[in-house]
Amino acid sequence: MELGIGMFGDNHYDQNEQPLPSGERLRELIEEIKLMDEVGLDFFGIGEHHRPDYAVSVPEIVLAAAATVTKHIKLGSAVTVLSSSDPVRIYQSFATIDQISNGRAEITAGRGSFIESFPIYGYDLKDYNGLFEEKLDLLVNINKQNPITWKGKYRAALNNQEVLPRAVDNELKIWVAVGGTPESVLRAGKAGLPVIFAIIGGNPAQFQPLFQYYQDVYQHYNHDMAKFKVGVHMHCFFGDDSKKIADEYYPVYSDQMNRIGRTRGWQPFTRSQFDYGRGQNGHLIIGDATEAIDKILEAHELFGLTRFSAHMDVGGPSHTSLMKSIEIFGTKIAPKVREALKK
Numbered sequence: 330m331e332l333g334i335g336m337f338g339d340n341h342y343d344q345n346e347q348p349l350p351s352g353e354r355l356r357e358l359i360e361e362i363k364l365m366d367e368v369g370l371d372f373f374g375i376g377e378h379h380r381p382d383y384a385v386s387v388p389e390i391v392l393a394a395a396a397t398v399t400k401h402i403k404l405g406s407a408v409t410v411l412s413s414s415d416p417v418r419i420y421q422s423f424a425t426i427d428q429i430s431n432g433r434a435e436i437t438a439g440r441g442s443f444i445e446s447f448p449i450y451g452y453d454l455k456d457y458n459g460l461f462e463e464k465l466d467l468l469v470n471i472n473k474q475n476p477i478t479w480k481g482k483y484r485a486a487l488n489n490q491e492v493l494p495r496a497v498d499n500e501l502k503i504w505v506a507v508g509g510t511p512e513s514v515l516r517a518g519k520a521g522l523p524v525i526f527a528i529i530g531g532n533p534a535q536f537q538p539l540f541q542y543y544q545d546v547y548q549h550y551n552h553d554m555a556k557f558k559v560g561v562h563m564h565c566f567f568g569d570d571s572k573k574i575a576d577e578y579y580p581v582y583s584d585q586m587n588r589i590g591r592t593r594g595w596q597p598f599t600r601s602q603f604d605y606g607r608g609q610n611g612h613l614i615i616g617d618a619t620e621a622i623d624k625i626l627e628a629h630e631l632f633g634l635t636r637f638s639a640h641m642d643v644g645g646p647s648h649t650s651l652m653k654s655i656e657i658f659g660t661k662i663a664p665k666v667r668e669a670l671k672k
Contacts, residue, residue, distance in 0.1 A: 330629055330670060332663045333372030334365055334655065335407040335562055335638040338385035339585060339645035351384035357648040358384075359394055364652060366399035368659025374407025374437060374638060379445040382588055382645075389422040396430035405435030407562070407638070408506040412460040413446040415484070416468040417492055424496040432497035437525060438465055439506035440513075456483065462516065465505070469520060472501050504560070507539075514539055518546025523558035525638065532610045533563075533628060540632045560636030561628055564606075564613050564643055567657040568650075571616035578615060578646060579603050585644035614639065618661040625666050637666075 338358055340348040362373050373395070375388045385391055388406040395404055404426060409419060419436065427434035440461045447454050463481045471477055471492050480486040505517040507526050517524045524543055528536055540559060547557060564582075568574025579600060586598035606613035614624045625637055641654055 330634050330666070331371035331403075331560075331636040332625075332658070332666060333370050333374070333403070333636070333638055334658065335374040335376070335640045336361075336642040337376040337378060337383050337407075337640075338391070339642045340382055340384050341645045341647075342584075348381045354384040354645070355391065357651075358391060359398060360648070361651055361655060362395040362402070362404075363398045364655050365659065366402040368656060368663075370402060370655075370659050370663060372403035372405060372435070372636070372638075374405045374435075376407045377410050377441075377446070378443055379449055380443065382585065389419075389426060392423075392426050392434065393429060396426055396433065399430070399433075401433075403433050403435055403502075404430055405502070405504070406437050407640075408437045408439030408441070410441035410443075410446050411438040411464045411468065412440050412457060413450045413452050414464070416464045416471060417487075420468060420471045420492055420501065421494065423501055424494045427496040427501060428494055434496070435502040435504065436468070437504040437506050438468065439508075442508060458512075459483065465516070465520070468503065469522070472496075472503060475499075504558075506562075507543075509536065509539065511539065511542060514543045515546055518543050518552075519550050521547065521550065521552035521556075523560070523635075525560035525562055525636065526632075527562045528612050529562075529564055529640075530606075530612055533561075533612055534610070534631060536561075537631060544633075558635045559632065560638060561632060561634055562638040562640055563628070564615070565621065565639035565641055565654075565658075566615045566643075566646065566650075567618065567621055567654040567662065569617060569657070571620055574617070575603075575607060575615055577650070578644075581644035581646050582615075583644075618657055618665070621658075621662045622665045622669070625662070626669055629666075629670065 340354055365373050375391050377388050379386050392404045423434045423436050463483055476489045476491045477487050478489050504523045504525050507513040507524050566578050583598045605611050607615050614621050
């Protein structure tokens with residue numbers, strides 16, 4: 330099982346609850362990714378957002394910068410909002426990162442739970458599902474063939490068109506992010522694409538039928554089980570003392586939950602929700618290394634994971650605390666998880 334980190338580049342806030350300029354957070358991100366590489370984590374993913382509470386709207390630029398200061402870690406999006414993007418440009422951008430990094434680039438494509446990109450780039454939300462299906466089909470076909478001839482509903486046709494540069498070994502790794510709908514699982518399984526499930530609420534065990542459904546669809550369409558990959562993305566934060574790190578992180582985490590919640594009509598996020606999430610049946614992995622190891626191994630056993638992604642910067646915690654959390658993940662948690670999985 331690969332072990333890595335996903336981030337959204339959550340901005341820091343001043344005393345007046347105003348987001349600080351994004352430059353500081355972007356420079357911190359590069360330092361954090363460099364540390365992930367140094368402590369031996371397998372991959373890093375950065376999300377795409379178009380809101381003031383996030384510093385990253387173009388993951389490709391952050392990943393290209395990270396490629397120049399890392400040597401081994403895989404670098405991908407988490408996610409690319411493919412519905413409001415041009416698959417040709419996305420392929421070219423990530424193929425360029427792949428060349429810079431000597432084959433370490435990945436794309437995780439998603440429909441996007443945030444919709445700000447649609448009006449920015451001139452797309453109609455009524456086409457939400459159709460846009461993603463068509464653009465995923467185009468991206469997959471660009472990855473498979475060059476030159477390409479293709480025709481769709483939402484984008485200009487391609488007629489024997491070369492798409493350059495090509496990825497290393499002429500193939501990009503493409504994942505699909507799934508929030509929990511059977512339709513998304515079916516789409517990915519039919520295409521034989523690896524899936525990463527976002528488990529950001531409730532009891533993780535409730536997702537088990539979707540994991541099984543994905544495997545059933547994948548096998549039904551005769552895809553090679555030797556290439557079967559499935560991952561999970563969960564909110565995580567690590568410290569030396571479980572109670573201390575939970576107490577310190579709760580205000581940061583709850584502030585972000587409430588910022589998002591106000592735009593979606595959610596009830597205020599409470600400490601009891603936080604504490605339940607940290608419990609045995611909860612979706613949060615926030616605490617010390619021992620607790621994290623146990624929960625990650627439980628997720629692996631429950632879902633048959635080939636990838637675990639710790640989403641680690643919800644709410645914009647301090648750079649110092651993030652660096653500490655990354656260090657604990659790479660030096661204390663990951664080695665013990667890998668050791669346990671060899672037995």
